[in-house]
Each structure stands twice: as structure tokens, then as C-alpha cells.
Amino acid sequence: MVNILVVDSHPVVRNGLKHFLNELPDYNVIGSLRSGVEIFEFVRRNNVDIIISEIDLPELNGITALRAIKKENKKIKVIMFSHQPEEIYAISTIKAGASGYLNKSADLDLLQKAVETVLEDKIYLSEKMDKHYRYEDTRKSRTRLFKRLSTREVEVLKLLSIGKKNKEIAQELDINEKTVSTYKARLFKKLNVTNVVDLIHQAEHHNLT
Structure with a gap:
């Protein structure tokens, strides 16, 4: 059985x-609570699997509560x-530690x-926001990889x-083939690969080419 805690200031919603x-x-x-500050004592006393919470809560903002909860209960x-x-x-x-975001205008089947x-240990977002989130994640991954690669490595x-062989690359960059x-x-x-085909696939995946 999945134990769920609902947190919202409106009784009708709860x-x-x-x-x-x-x-x-x-x-x-x-459990159903009306404020963010009530969450901490409740999760200490009860086995909670999922919290469904509004952002705008009395006494303590939902995002502030989220950060504190995730520190104690990952x-x-x-x-x-x-x-x-x-x-x-x-x-x-999501960056603050939530596993999902759903607007209250959504249908109940989406809840x-x-x-x-x-x-399933996955992130839930609307289709539009999921694309945006994945784009940001890919961009960060690309930035991290770029920082790890030297200018010459990126050139190679x-x-x-684009299909250049070692000899052609050496000539174009004015270096020897051994280099x-x-x-x-x-x-x-x-890039954690063992051949040129996988190397190129990884580069394309991270938009490095």
C-alpha cells in the first residue's frame, strides 16, 4: 500500500x-494537512511514501518545506x-527536490x-515542461563535457x-598522426567509448559536433 500525505490550505481540495x-x-x-510546518512532525510520526503539496501554504512556503523535507527524508x-x-x-x-509538478487545472487521470x-523513480512533468527540462539537462551535460575536452580534442x-581519417586530420591541424x-x-x-562509431554517436548526443 502506498501511503500518501496531502497538503493544501483549502479543505475542498484536500x-x-x-x-x-x-x-x-x-x-x-x-493524512491531510493545511500548512507546511505541520508536515515535519507528521512525517516523523508516520510512514509516508508520497507527499502531494501546494506551493502556496500558510506559515511556510511549499518549496521551502520541500527542501527541508528532502534533507531529512530523501x-x-x-x-x-x-x-x-x-x-x-x-x-x-524539480531542482529543489520534487519528483513531479502538476497544475491544478489538470485532469484527475494525470494526477x-x-x-x-x-x-517508478522518474520525474513527472507535463509534456511541454518535460521537453524543456530535458533540453536543460542535455545542455548542462554538454557544458560539462566541453569543460573536460581541450580545444584540440574538440577539433579532432x-x-x-565528418569522416576524416587520422592522416587527413594530421594534415589539417598540422600535427603528426601519432598525436x-x-x-x-x-x-x-x-566519452567512455571504445570505437570511433560510438565516439561520434556520443558527440552527436551531447551536441558536441
Whole structure:
């Protein structure tokens, strides 16, 4: 049984979520709270798997509560269920430690999908925000890789990606073939591959070419 805690300042929302989720198999709403400060004592006393929480809460902001909860209870999944625009808050709440963000205008079947998704240790966002989140993640990965590669390694990588052979690369960069082989070996190690085909695939995946 999945134990769920609902946190919202509006009784109608709390009761509505409780009724909906308790009707689903394997879900049990074990508590409904109105403020962020109440969460900490509740999770200390009860076995909570998922918290579904509004951002705008009395006494303590939902995002502030989220950060504190995740420091003490890393295993608890938190879904932010808010009326606030997802374009502004969705990704920032994920970065703060949430496992999902759902706008209150969403259909109830999406709430069920969000719960199922986070239980699989995945991030739940709307389709639009998911694309934006993945783009940001790829861009960060690309930046990290670029920092790890030297200027010459990037040049060799780009030439390899357009089909240049070692001899051609050596001529174009005015270095000897042995040096080209050294750069290739470094690229294999840094991008964790063992051949040129996989090297190019990795480079394309991270938009390095």
C-alpha cells in the first residue's frame, strides 16, 4: 500500500484528493494537512511514501518545506500540485527536490499518472515542461563535457565526425598522426567509448559536433 500525505490550505481540495486517491487500488491517504510546518512532525510520526503539496501554504512556503523535507527524508517523493503557472515553477521545484509538478487545472487521470510515474523513480512533468527540462539537462551535460575536452580534442572530434581519417586530420591541424591517435585515445576515455562509431554517436548526443 502506498501511503500518501496531502497538503493544501483549502479543505475542498484536500477532501477531493483524498476521496479520489482512496478510490484507487493500492493507494491510501493517511493524512491531510493545511500548512507546511505541520508536515515535519507528521512525517516523523508516520510512514509516508508520497507527499502531494501546494506551493502556496500558510506559515511556510511549499518549496521551502520541500527542501527541508528532502534533507531529512530523501526517500519521500514529493509532487507539487499547484495553481501557480508551470512555466515559472515546474522546473524550479524539480531542482529543489520534487519528483513531479502538476497544475491544478489538470485532469484527475494525470494526477494518477503523476503518482505512478514518481513511484517508478522518474520525474513527472507535463509534456511541454518535460521537453524543456530535458533540453536543460542535455545542455548542462554538454557544458560539462566541453569543460573536460581541450580545444584540440574538440577539433579532432569534429573532424572525426565528418569522416576524416587520422592522416587527413594530421594534415589539417598540422600535427603528426601519432598525436592524432593520442587525442583519439583521450576522447575514447573521456566519452567512455571504445570505437570511433560510438565516439561520434556520443558527440552527436551531447551536441558536441
